Amino acid sequence: MFELRLMCPEDRVESLSDALDALDALSVSVEDADAQTDAEQALFGEPGMPAPKEGWQRSRVIALFDKEDVAREAAALLQAQDFFDTCQVLGINAVPDQDWVRLTQSQFAPVEITPEFWIVPTWHEPPAQAQQVIRLDPGLAFGTGTHPTTRMCLRWIATHAVPARVLDYGCGSGILAIGASKYGAQEVLAVDIDEAAVQSTELNAEANRVALVAGLPDKAVGVFGLVLANILATPLKVLAPLLCSHVEKGGQLVLAGILERQADELKAAYAPYGQLTFSDSEDGWILMTATI
Template structure:
């Protein structure tokens, strides 16, 4: 394995990265060429939103190739392009062979939600004392329990769902299905999970089959329905627990819908909210008839919950 390192201006980073992929680089990464110097730039954006700029003024682009000959051929082709006049080669060097799968796995350990409830990658043993374990591997799973927002939601479920006596829940914006599955593992009778991304629907089905297949009924059906919002029929009703771990902006837009899904006496649980966004979420849901409160906070993120009055009807249209 050989690593080709190039220096480019911000304006050239996108076309250079695309060109490297076209010449079949195994991977391409972009770094601040001035990192760890007085000229280092902080470059970040709001969670879930695009960054203000795509690269640094001086960017280092690193790409991997199977051998030195392919790296040389790739850089020769790129430097021959008219737009590449300001691209500079910093080096081509061998990269030590590693067991990348083992290296990646070593970076992910079981995640404790409570003393008894853990998220455990499939290559790990379940920790001693874990009476409830969800098997969920990191990757393109749309939520694996490592982010504070997910952990706070799961902790709320572990502490509250057992007292609901087997009632159903709604996971709106389900991603990997981690919250719906967490609710089922703690005694929810049924979970409806919806997402606008078909890939999330597939991930939820796969993760549910891996974690709650023991809960299938006599007909072999999981206690979970998952689909796009318009395809999950039961998600037109009201629920004792409604969960949404998305981001503040869509949560505000969804306030009438989500509030309407909460049954009288039921709970709304929201995450994906930064601490500084507390007041705007409270205002949005107050208009929808619910009084949100901060139930937990972790690493600058907050969990907000509300309970609908027992005598207040659900408002979702049939």
């Protein structure tokens, strides 16, 4: 594998990245060329939202190619383009071979939900204090326990009485549905608009030896003692009538994917059905709940 390193100003980052993608780069990353110097620039955005700018005043762009000749051809083609006039080729270097699977796995450690409840990748042993464990490997579907919204939902499940019938709307990996099953739910339905998420949920449920039903949203029929929805604020507002219609009288609604500044918007959207209240917060995200 070979690494093509380039320098460009902020206004050329997007054009350069798009061109590298078109030239079959395996990956493209952008770094602050002035990092760890007095000229370093911090780029901050809202949690879960795109960065406010594409790059830095002096951006280092690194593209990976599987062969050296492909990297050199890409560099030559880029230098012939008009947009490259303020850019620079820094060099092409071989990337040492590594056990990429092991390296990737090393980045994912067990995640603590409560002192007794943990999310543990299959290549790790559960911590000694873990009394309840969900085995889940990082995959394509959202929900591996590493994001604050997922942790808050699981923390709520672990610290409240879970009713017999539970709906996980927008299930992703199925982690919330699995958590509800492990904490006493007898009938769990997990739905998502993405068929890959449905398949992921079924596989993860099987790996964790829990029984649940997964499917597309049209499978959500009837009412439930608990409805979980870890999505984002905008779809949560649109889905307010639907989600509340699935909560039985006196049942619980648990919503996540909400930034602190969006709390009032959500309260207003759900006011006709119940009073949403703040329940938990982590890293700029909040958990909101209601009794319907």
